[in-house]
Amino acid sequence: MFDRLNFPQPWLSLILFLTWQLLSDGISGASVVMGLILAWLIPQLTQGFWPERLVFIRFWRMPVYLLRMLLDIVTASITVSRLILSGRQPKPVFVCYPLDLQHPLAISILASTISLTPGTVSSDISDDQKILLIHTLDADNEQDVIDAIKNRYEKPLMEMFQ
Incomplete structure (x- = not known):
């Protein structure tokens, strides 16, 4: 079960979460939970479109x-x-x-x-x-x-x- 909870694109997930928080009307428990769900779900659904992990050396x-x-x-x-x-x-x-x-x-x-x-x-x-x-x-x-x-x-x- 925990294998499915991984983040295939951690940088994308972080960017999605931060973007969601910036677009939300203030930071609340609901916006954090929704941001986490989207940060996990969108990379899961688009995993086939990413040929490799996002790698920033610096x-x-x-x-x-x-x-x-x-x-x-x-x-x-x-x-x-x-x-x-x-x-x-x-x-x-x-x-x-x-x-x-x-x-x-x-x-x-x-x-x-x-x-x-x-x-x-x-x-x-x-x-x-x-x-x-x-x-x-x-x-x-x-x-x-x-x-x-x-x-x-x-x-x-x-x-x-x-």
């Missing part, structure tokens, strides 16, 4: 990454707003970004981070998962976009996953 670096991402989202929002309000024509560019990441979850986090940042969107990944196609709203130089993403996002993700 998980303590994630809060720093999330803070950097949040600050970049705010900064990019201001930059895009200024661009729109100035009336200047943007210079949209498609960038073929060479990936050094190999872990599928790390690649997914990178693509999501790029898409969450205003002014950029990751639009495709090559079949061999070596090239990420990124659209930028306004860029002078393709190499500047590649360097910024490598230094701000990909290197910290490599430190977390490899």
Whole structure:
């Protein structure tokens, strides 16, 4: 019986539980119990979709990454707003970004981070998962976009996953 009570994705369970508590109208006994039930049940039901356990080698670096991402989202929002309000024509560019990441979850986090940042969107990944196609709203130089993403996002993700 206790074999069924395991958490196949402990990180997912923790994130689900914390998210449920944040979305609840205050912390109560009922919200904690419901959060625990969902944190156990959802990973159990989706276990077949997860090829392997979520592995962060240096998980303590994630809060720093999330803070950097949040600050970049705010900064990019201001930059895009200024661009729109100035009336200047943007210079949209498609960038073929060479990936050094190999872990599928790390690649997914990178693509999501790029898409969450205003002014950029990751639009495709090559079949061999070596090239990420990124659209930028306004860029002078393709190499500047590649360097910024490598230094701000990909290197910290490599430190977390490899």
